[in-house]
Amino acid sequence: MAGVAGGAAAVVGRGALPELRAFAAGTSVGQAAAAGEWLPTTCQGCTSWCSKQVYVVDGRAIKVRGNPNSKVNGAASCPRAHMGLQQVYDPDRTKTPMKRTNPNKGRNEDPQFVPISWDEALNTIADKIMDLRNNNETHKYMLMRGRYSYMRDIIYDRMTKIIGSPNNISHSALCAEADKFGPYYTEGEWSYRQYDVENARYVILWGTDPVASNRQVSYYMSVWGDVLDRAEVVVIDPRLSATAAKAQTWLPIKPGQDGALAVAIAHVILTEGLWNKEFVGDFTDGENLFVAGQEVDEAAFEEIYTHGLVKWWNLELKDKTPEWAAQRTGLSAEQIKKVAVGYGNAAPHAISWTSRGVHMQPRGGYTCMAAHALNGLVGAVDNVGGTLKANKEYTQSFPKPDDYMDDIAKEGKSHKKIDHRGTKAFPALAKGKSGGGVVTNNAADGILNEDPNEIKVAIGYMNNFSFAAPQSERWYRALSKIPFLVHITTNASEFSWFADIVLPSNQHMFEKWGYVKSHGNGYRHVTLLEPVIEPVWDVKTDETEIPWLIAEKLAERGFDNLLRHYQSYVDPETGQAPTNEQEFALYALKHATHKLWDPAVHEGGDKFSGWEEFRAAGVWNSDPYP
Secondary structure, X not given: OHHHHHHHHHHHHHOOOOOOXXXXXXXXXXHHHOOOEEEEEEOOOOOOOOEEEEEEEOOEEEEEEEOOOOOOXXXXXXXXXXXXXXXXXXXXXXXXXXXXXXXXXXXXXXXXXXXXXXXXXXXXXXXXXXXXXHOOOHHXXXXXXXXXXXXXXXXHHHHHXXXXXXXXXXXXHHHOHHHHHHHHHHHOOOOOOEEOHHHOOEEEEXXXXXXXXXXXXXXXXXXHHHHHHHOEEEEEOOOOOHHHHHOOEEEOOOOOOHHHHHXXXXXXXXXXXXXXXXXXXXXOOOOOOOOOOOOOOHHHEEEOOOOOHHHHHHHHHOXXXXXXXXXXXXXXXXXXXXXXHHHHHOOOOEEEEEXXXXXXXXXXXXXXXXXXXXXXXXXXXXXXXXXXXXXXXXXXXXXXXXXXXXXXXXXXXXXXXXXXXXXXXXXXXXXXXXXXXXXXXXXXXXXXXXXXXXXXXXXXXXXXXXXXXXXXXXXXXXXXXXXXXXXXXXXXXXXXXXXXXXXXXXXXXXXXXXXXXXEEOOXXXXXXXXXXXXXXXXXXXXXXXXXXXXXXXXXXXXXXXXXXXXXXXXXXXXXXXXOOHHXXXXXXXXXXXXXXXXXXXXXXXXXXXXXXXXHHHOEEEOOXXX
């Protein structure tokens, strides 16, 4: 991307942007530390979403640590948070809006980007959106997002609906939706779980690497030594992960055969009589009738908190012996039985923990169901040393868009989505609702085949589908096909290569307002992203400031619905409506978190005297798990 580097150099040469002082000579860190202060924010380097504090000296971020005010992660911090410093001061960041000058698109076509002003970029985007509205083609607009903060609905939902399109496509199907599928269809809970590892006596990790990836890495890193002292840890993973290297047992299973192992473990728990009778129930005469290969009369078993156990045995488990599973998994029957017996003997303080490695694959949802059902067999669900649901929190949604959707928007939104969700081929069963989820990767096919329609204008942020999605070549062709594509990003990426305009975004941990929520350690926290430093470059916030600026440009062209909607996000303290993008970002955040910081509407958890105390703490904690 020679054009990007050259263009950025030209802009820096004009002195139009803040000076990058990441490598400035001067006061040593030791001397500077005395003059600095710790300011709260949040790391989004993974989905742990840990609350952090940043040490800022003379306007420069120099260190990161865990926020001791958080009851989820506390003062603990993993290495990823420290990498944020490299990101925010990266000299290769996108520093100013860029536009494509090569009309041809493709993997081998240099975009030949040149720098432009924010005004030119926003005018161009607004013109393209207005073209769709003027031609009654708003359904040909598309918004794509990857990771996000909970300010997401401003751009992802409200802006898309008011423009008039059904096509907001998230990355969730590439992330971990199957992780919610398992507990939903076994426990009725469509969400990620938390795990009481500090009281567990046996932990089975299915494709899970708690000390290195996924949720609450900082917290698990801080307690994992104690977990290993107290509990037997078994890691089921073809790869020797960081957690597997430390575990008492590593089972290098054949990829894709986790489901076979899960049902074999269930088989052993039942044939050995190790299920938790207080939770599950028992045979009416007290005799264990679970014998390999033999069906059981459902009337002979009286269940308490489970449903359909005998039916599961008759249909699936009775023939799934350790020997049967050994042929499929590459593990020995003796290993399988040992783990099953150890897990059952530890009941109810035993955890069966699934993560992406086990369920983000064909049949992964069903594998997740089988592995999560083991928690029910040993009575670990909602129990000490077992699996827990998320604590209650009290954030609120943004104002609804309905009153700002005109007839054009309503007609446009009525069209089918580009990813074919809710069809027989792609039911996308989120929370049991057909079409409730997303089929991220199929959106590429929808674009290519113009089914149900073509996409003419698209915006993507915090995503890189042309790199992260399986069979990414489809995305190369799909993004090349879109006539006008905008990418909002901190750094140019494979996705940017196909863009017509690239907009520079704030770095999440240091330069923007927002919030995220997560849970672990028996608590839920809502933690703030705060601008602890001034933006290093000429950048804007993806989910708030950029939508506001687009709304202003649309209003100049006679379509003020989006701007009027955003102006309804008033400051809860003063009642004032926002007048610019910075005020909008702050007021929207204060609105969403209002019940957390305003004592007049407090409903639970940490109680603050007002916004400033909440902002200074950086995090709200729920009441402890009941």
